[in-house]
Amino acid sequence: MPTTPPIVLHPGWQNSGPEHWQSHWQASQPGSSRVPQTDWDHPDLDDWIQTLDKHLAQQAQPALLACHSLGCLTLLHWLAHYPQHHHRIAGALLVAPADVERDNAPAEIQGFAPIPRQRLPFPSIVVASDNDPYCQLARSQQLAQHWGSGFYLLTGAGHINAQSGLAHWPKGLALLQGLANQQSVLG
Template sequence: MKTGDCDILILPGYAGSGEEHWQARWAGRLRTGWVVAQADWHQPDPEDWRARIVAAVEAATRPVVLIAHSLGVVAAVEAAPRFPAGVVRGAMLVAFPDIETCQNLPASVCSFAPVPRDPLPFPALLVASRTDPHCSYERAEEFGAAWGASVVDAGEAGHINIASGHGPWPEGLMRLAGFMSTI
């Protein structure tokens, strides 16, 4: 599948993705991509976040590919059972935060726990860092296996955000292209 053949829904995490974040940059570069806006990026409400993602999937006019970061990963996984069958063709999940152990996370983020461990109804690629302050690599592998996702070792990449030096993140775009070629 090519990016022009689908609607790409970009799902930021807690506090959203500022204009220098790779997700915001990709939204500007991918002509079929857009950010799914949340009502409150700093006081996330789990049900509202899930409902907005489901509504965006339902509003899509073509097959959907999700690109989620951090809390956006959790919200996408939680919303997945509510998606119309067959609409979401794949998901690139980046920097999953372990909200069950709540390592260095705000309490509002931890309110999304527990995280489902059911297999996702679509192919998924989970990109995980060995130095993510919000999730150990081993826990990311555990969740990826439960979801049926392929896990990619991003090395010592922090939380794969601006703070860890990932502005445009060209390596991520290459990963996305490789993933898209498999779905």
């Protein structure tokens, strides 16, 4: 009997605080874990990729990733560096990917440009908001298309973070868990 894949959470720049949906999921989902980046405020692409790789290697089976903002781009860069490790991922929920290529991107995150545009070899869904100040809706849709991801729109949810008021965000968790079913059909 197949077991449920572990949930791995990868926050973005400055981590996810206690009211963020990622923190709620970590507290409520047995066996879930957060990628332990050493410096959330001054992200270094190479460090973040290495930390993600080590964390995924520690999982007993392919994981479901729930990435937010810069965490989404970390996953894409990780895959570009370690394409042979794609089997470590059962599926990925890419929530509010950060547009690090935009003109007003903060200096702290510009090192994550350019945004990788390869097709993902595992099931994925991009979740975007129509009023995200860090990635315009058309850009999120374009990235989803490049990545071969499904697309889910939240209306008026901003950057889909703690300020969005999603709390436990059961619909997001259902989207993530649905990716495991897609993997079993594909694999």
